[in-house]
Amino acid sequence: MLITFKSIATPEIIMLDNLARFLLRIIGKPLDKQGVISHDELAQAIARLEAAIDDEQKKEALARAEHHFDHDELADETPVGLAQRAFPLLDMMRVAHQQEADIVWGI
Numbered sequence: 283m284l285i286t287f288k289s290i291a292t293p294e295i296i297m298l299d300n301l302a303r304f305l306l307r308i309i310g311k312p313l314d315k316q317g318v319i320s321h322d323e324l325a326q327a328i329a330r331l332e333a334a335i336d337d338e339q340k341k342e343a344l345a346r347a348e349h350h351f352d353h354d355e356l357a358d359e360t361p362v363g364l365a366q367r368a369f370p371l372l373d374m375m376r377v378a379h380q381q382e383a384d385i386v387w388g389i
Contacts, residue, residue, distance in 0.1 A: 283389060285313070291383035292374045302387070305371055308334045316388045324379035331372050338364045 285302040287295040303313040309327035311317060319327055342363065378385050 285387055285389060287371060287374060287385055287387045289374055289378045289383050289385045291378045291381040295370045295374055297370070299389070301367060305331065305368055317386065319375070319378075319385040321378065321382045321384050324375050324385075328372065328375050328379060331368055331375070335363075335365045335368060335372075 283299040284296050285299050287297070287302075299313065306313050306317075309319070309330045311319060311327075374385060377383075
């Protein structure tokens with residue numbers, strides 16, 4: 283199923299429901315048929331998502347250091363991380379926060 287995030291501050295974003303559910307869980311929101319991240323909640327939501335991305339990147343760096351991957355091996359096996367998956371929503375949240383706009387979603 284697809285979830286559409288909308289804000290008057292940005293173009294809409296469409297993502298699969300499993301990713302939307304995961305990202306919303308990080309920021310403390312349930313994935314209901316419809317929902318909102320109010321402009322008052324955006325600062326905390328951005329901080330939570332950025333902290334989760336930072337934690338994942340630290341864990342990946344530690345794993346790389348422990349396993350001493352060579353460059354070619356690492357290029358073939360590096361999965362898409364949270365930073366890449368979360369970027370569209372995180373960018374939307376940052377712009378909406380600057381413009382004091384809400385973000386709404388629906389199925």
